[in-house]
């Protein structure tokens with residue numbers, strides 16, 4: 001007998017990201033938290049902590065939900081696709097799972113592109129992004145004949161044309177346009193307003209000029225337009241407002257330049273819940289249907305055939321499928337004006353999850369290795385780094401009897417945890433274990449201290 005985890009807001013049947021624990025999370029009779037049928041005590045024993053754990057079945061299910069939502073919502077139009085945004089978390093196994101579930105892979109660096117290619121994903125199922133792509137990245141994308149290169153600026157357009165000409169090939173180009181829609185929980189992750197580094201502004205005319213230059217170029221094929229308006233967006237209206245602006249640009253170009261723009265990619269940014277106090281985001285199908293309704297209305301109003309539409313969810317697939325396991329170390333309590341706060345230090349921190357320090361992001365935590373034997377007390381979970389902002393969870397109630405050696409699990413760390421990890425204070429980056437049906441295996445090995453020392457010219461004795 002086991003019980004579902006307390007606080008588990010069950011994921012919606014359609015795969016919306018309402019839950020904050022992976023679908024398979026449960027409490028075993030021993031009181032231990034288990035994921036994918038594997039107890040966290042066993043994970044800590046076999047793999048050590050800190051440890052990222054990804055629930056393979058949960059991640060696949062969320063990917064499937066996007067694939068099905070896009071298929072269904074755009075069935076009466078020109079079709080819909082989902083690209084998994086690899087920046088959320090990419091390794092070979094994840095690329096394979098996403099491909100198995102019918103998703104394309106969105107990459108934004110040479111190593112992300114090579115990871116997808118290395119596990120046999122064909123170029124035509126991969127996209128490449130980036131506001132400052134290297135020559136090597138562009139060359140690799142052209143050689144792999146990727147589905148599209150998302151071009152971010154006029155300068156890059158010229159560069160891609162030149163490299164494609166040298167190689168005697170044609171680049172399939174999407175133009176990243178900015179709509180002026182500013183959405184997302186934090187200024188640094190809202191990317192479609194004017195005063196930022198990404199994209200070709202519709203308002204300034206740069207987007208229109210890029211369309212004209214692409215059409216005039218000998219080695220560029222204009223596949224479509226791309227818009228990404230930010231991250232952690234709850235509002236469907238933000239997406240549909242941006243979609244209308246992109247569709248209007250497309251309609252003007254089709255009418256005035258006589259071109260076809262067969263595709264639009266509306267990017268990522270679909271929200272998840274990090275704690276049970278967060279708003280429940282729209283279901284995946286509702287996001288897809290809101291976009292489809294906008295595209296449908298545009299086709300009816302303009303008489304221009306609907307485009308093939310894609311989206312690029314990252315967080316909504318990866319975040320809730322992953323947890324981080326930590327071991328508790330030192331503990332202290334401080335007196336505050338309104339009571340006390342207990343500081344519980346764990347063996348990781350801002351180097352494995354920068355989001356609390358970077359964005360003030362909120363997480364929650366649970367005692368994973370046993371049943372609490374006391375009432376909860378107000379706790380801040382902190383890391384082991386030399387920064388007072390090194391916070392893992394700002395405020396959570398955890399058992400008063402928590403002690404060194406206990407395991408603490410933090411949910412919703414599957415996206416932008418490992419992918420944004422650093423070696424601050426020379427901590428090796430933790431590995432990622434995939435769990436499924438009672439089995440656990442490394443999908444990304446951890447770094448070791450020797451790995452770090454080897455890079456050091458003098459410390460390695462080189």
Ligand SMILES: Cc1ncc(COP(=O)(O)O)c(C=O)c1O
Pocket residue numbers: 085087088129228230231232267268269270312313314315316415
């Ligand atoms: C162009 C682009 N597509 C997709 C994503 C994925 O966003 P999310 O993980 O919030 O869905 C991002 C994130 O920054 C992005 O920049």
